[in-house]
Amino acid sequence: xxxxxxxxxxxxxxxxxxxxxxxxxxxxxxxxxxxxxxxxxxxxxxxxxxxxxxxxxxxxxxxxxxxxxxxxxxxxxxxxxxxxxxxxxxxxxxxxxxxxxxxxxxxxxxxxxxxxxxxxxxxxxxxxxxxxxxxxxxxxxxxxxxxxxxxxxxxxxxxxxxxxxxxxxxxxxxxxxxxxxxxxxxxxxxxxxxxxxxxxxxxxxxxxxxxxxxxxxxxxxxxxxxxxxxxxxxxxxxxxxxxxxxxxxxxxxxxxxxxxxxxxxxxxxxxxxxxxxxxxxxxxxxxxxxxxxxxxxxxxxxxxxxxx
Ligand SMILES: [Zn+2]
Ligand SMILES: [Zn+2]
Numbered sequence: 001x002x003x004x005x006x007x008x009x010x011x012x013x014x015x016x017x018x019x020x021x022x023x024x025x026x027x028x029x030x031x032x033x034x035x036x037x038x039x040x041x042x043x044x045x046x047x048x049x050x051x052x053x054x055x056x057x058x059x060x061x062x063x064x065x066x067x068x069x070x071x072x073x074x075x076x077x078x079x080x081x082x083x084x085x086x087x088x089x090x091x092x093x094x095x096x097x098x099x100x101x102x103x104x105x106x107x108x109x110x111x112x113x114x115x116x117x118x119x120x121x122x123x124x125x126x127x128x129x130x131x132x133x134x135x136x137x138x139x140x141x142x143x144x145x146x147x148x149x150x151x152x153x154x155x156x157x158x159x160x161x162x163x164x165x166x167x168x169x170x171x172x173x174x175x176x177x178x179x180x181x182x183x184x185x186x187x188x189x190x191x192x193x194x195x196x197x198x199x200x201x202x203x204x205x206x207x208x209x210x211x212x213x214x215x216x217x218x219x220x221x222x223x224x225x226x227x228x229x230x231x232x233x234x235x236x237x238x239x240x241x242x243x244x245x246x247x248x249x250x251x252x253x254x255x256x257x258x259x260x261x262x263x264x265x266x267x268x269x270x271x272x273x274x275x276x277x278x279x280x281x282x283x284x285x286x287x288x289x290x291x292x293x294x295x296x297x298x299x300x301x302x303x304x305x306x307x308x
Contacts (some may be wrong), residue, residue: 015139109153151204182211221262225305
């Protein structure tokens with residue numbers, strides 16, 4: 001089923017790379033707190049506009065961002081749960097599709113995305129292509145601490161129609177699949193050494209574990225020390241082949257690429273291995289020393305053991 005796919009991982013990782021480039025590690029580290037559903041006061045006496053206002057202000061506060069007036073309107077927007085008007089100076093002007101957004105958890109997930117649009121707009125972070133920009137927004141919201149709000153609106157619904165018929169349905173908000181949100185949440189958990197599971201509802205925690213499983217495979221490519229034995233043997237073979245080639249063989253192209261296996265070798269004064277940081281996707285180059293070394297990514301400051 002589509003909601004179990006991982007087809008946007010390249011775009012997600014390009015978004016995370018963009019966040020590190022533009023915000024830097026120390027600003028990202030300042031988002032160490034998650035916003036969770038129980039933190040929001042939900043009163044039955046509140047009308048929809050008041051609820052939008054109080055939720056949007058709390059989420060904006062998470063971004064340490066001041067917003068002027070909150071202007072909410074409710075209408076049926078085709079193919080969208082909500083839409084924020086980014087041309088409105090300091091005000092937060094949002095349209096909410098009440099056909100799609102029916103519960104307070106839905107509204108939190110939707111506003112997490114829309115307020116993040118405002119934050120990214122004010123910070124000057126965007127991609128030119130609309131879909132890439134929406135993925136950046138979902139990724140930034142999840143990576144910077146709003147992922148529990150977004151994923152907790154995900155649920156698998158089962159409705160008994162009659163004795164012989166059961167109707168199945170799935171609901172979630174965003175441009176990524178629930179398991180892709182789980183993948184970003186797993187990246188955040190690894191970065192901040194935290195565990196989101198106690199804050200996630202049942203279906204959301206399943207999506208998190210599915211995303212975590214995919215993230216863990218990314219640490220099993222060489223030169224990471226956790227690489228599988230077949231991948232390691234292939235790496236040793238490729239390294240020997242790269243080492244045997246002299247720079248004189250290909251002065252204009254010193255790169256021997258195995259990016260399908262997660263790395264490349266480069267020969268200058270010495271043999272180096274190039275690979276992507278599994279945390280921030282920054283490309284790293286380290287000497288192929290033929291021994292175990294501890295590597296610290298200069299961009300995201302994550303550390304891992306590499307058997308180069
Ligand atoms: Zn959007
Ligand atoms: Zn990194």
